[in-house]
Each structure stands twice: as structure tokens, then as C-alpha cells.
Amino acid sequence: MSRQIEPASPACSQDGIDERRAQWAAELPEVDTRGMAILGRARWITLTARPPTEAIFKTHGLDSGEADVLFSLLRSGPPYRLRPTELFRSLMISSGGLTDRLNRLTKAGLIRRASAEGDGRSLPVELTEEGIARAREAFREDMAIEAAMLDGLTEDEQVRLADLLRKLASTVTATRPFG
The missing domain is CATH 1.10.10.10 (Winged helix-like DNA-binding domain superfamily/Winged helix DNA-binding domain)
Structure with missing residues (x-):
């Protein structure tokens, strides 16, 4: 069963991971979604951090x-x-x-x-x-x-x-x- 990890503050829930885990817990309660809480969040962070980094590279023609x-x-x-x-x-x-x-x-x-x-x-x-x-x-x-x-x-x-x-x-x- 998926353990729900509640966000510490409203800012922590902006990635939507906790909401997705709650939806999966309702749909497939026997599936362990802890990986989503960590790896899904890491992927979201990477995808969110990428555009500003790429913008820097672009200013240098790269x-x-x-x-x-x-x-x-x-x-x-x-x-x-x-x-x-x-x-x-x-x-x-x-x-x-x-x-x-x-x-x-x-x-x-x-x-x-x-x-x-x-x-x-x-x-x-x-x-x-x-x-x-x-x-x-x-x-x-x-x-x-x-x-x-x-x-x-x-x-x-x-x-x-x-x-x-x-x-x-x-x-x-x-x-x-x-x-």
C-alpha cells in the first residue's frame, strides 16, 4: 500500500506528485508509489530546472x-x-x-x-x-x-x-x- 507523504507547506505541492500519488492510491491501492514520491519528484525538478540553465547556455551560443x-x-x-x-x-x-x-x-x-x-x-x-x-x-x-x-x-x-x-x-x- 502506498504511504502518503504530506507536503510540509503549500509550496511543496507545486509539483503535483502528492496529488498523483493520492489518485493512484484510490485507483490501485495495492501499488507502492514511494518511487514516484522521490524519483518522480527528482524528474520534475530536473525538467523545471532545465529551461533556465539552457537559457544561460543559449546566451553563450551553446x-x-x-x-x-x-x-x-x-x-x-x-x-x-x-x-x-x-x-x-x-x-x-x-x-x-x-x-x-x-x-x-x-x-x-x-x-x-x-x-x-x-x-x-x-x-x-x-x-x-x-x-x-x-x-x-x-x-x-x-x-x-x-x-x-x-x-x-x-x-x-x-x-x-x-x-x-x-x-x-x-x-x-x-x-x-x-x-
């Missing part, structure tokens, strides 16, 4: 996929260079998706690739000076917006939530039925 590539290169530290295979693994996308992003970023002058004959998958990808500057600025703005989104939680609550989500991520990873 989409979220391109920003991911730039941020991966930037956080790798000087010389801000990785092999495509390293990028592919850190981004969890298809190799074709990565190639498309790399082509767009190269055309925009934000990354460069060593020019040599042979397999392009082994040629290092590195940030240009413009790529470094744009990545730094976009990341700063992104983190400022994300920090503002957390303002409703105390510092202790943020630490506890991060710890719980880390634990949940470990459980989800260990129990997932796919690759």
Missing part, C-alpha cells in the same frame, strides 16, 4: 550538449585536452552524438583538434582561448542559478540531501536492469 563538452574539457584542467574516447565516456552519449558536437564546437572556434591522418577518434580535443573563456563564464552563471534554486534549503539540508541522493544514485546504479 546548447546543453555543447556546454557539457566544454565543461568536461575545462574541468580536466590545463591544457584542457582530452581524447574523444575520454569525452565519450564522461558524457555518456553515442560516438555519433559526440562527433556532431565536436564538429559544431570546432566550427564555432571553441575547440581544436590535432590535424593528422588516421582515426579521428584518437586525436585530442582541446579548448581554444575563446572556448576556455566561454566555458568559464557559462559555468559560473549556471552554478549561480543552481545555487539560487537551492536557497529554500538550509546548508545542513543541502548537505543531507546531497548525501541521500548520492546513496540513492549508488542504489539505482547497482540495481538497474540495463547496461
Whole structure:
């Protein structure tokens, strides 16, 4: 049976999850909807947080996929260079998706690739000076917006939530039925 989790305040119910759980409890009372209370809410938060983040990237001439590539290169530290295979693994996308992003970023002058004959998958990808500057600025703005989104939680609550989500991520990873 689903355990109902009542919102702490009216602001907490804006995601509609508690209402949906109540509806499912009436329709299928034997179904456990605790996952919806947590994973459904996490999905709602992600979908709600995404537009302002994407708007930041757009002001820098980027989409979220391109920003991911730039941020991966930037956080790798000087010389801000990785092999495509390293990028592919850190981004969890298809190799074709990565190639498309790399082509767009190269055309925009934000990354460069060593020019040599042979397999392009082994040629290092590195940030240009413009790529470094744009990545730094976009990341700063992104983190400022994300920090503002957390303002409703105390510092202790943020630490506890991060710890719980880390634990949940470990459980989800260990129990997932796919690759």
C-alpha cells in the first residue's frame, strides 16, 4: 500500500506528485508509489530546472550538449585536452552524438583538434582561448542559478540531501536492469 507523504507547506505541492500519488492510491491501492514520491519528484525538478540553465547556455551560443563538452574539457584542467574516447565516456552519449558536437564546437572556434591522418577518434580535443573563456563564464552563471534554486534549503539540508541522493544514485546504479 502506498504511504502518503504530506507536503510540509503549500509550496511543496507545486509539483503535483502528492496529488498523483493520492489518485493512484484510490485507483490501485495495492501499488507502492514511494518511487514516484522521490524519483518522480527528482524528474520534475530536473525538467523545471532545465529551461533556465539552457537559457544561460543559449546566451553563450551553446546548447546543453555543447556546454557539457566544454565543461568536461575545462574541468580536466590545463591544457584542457582530452581524447574523444575520454569525452565519450564522461558524457555518456553515442560516438555519433559526440562527433556532431565536436564538429559544431570546432566550427564555432571553441575547440581544436590535432590535424593528422588516421582515426579521428584518437586525436585530442582541446579548448581554444575563446572556448576556455566561454566555458568559464557559462559555468559560473549556471552554478549561480543552481545555487539560487537551492536557497529554500538550509546548508545542513543541502548537505543531507546531497548525501541521500548520492546513496540513492549508488542504489539505482547497482540495481538497474540495463547496461
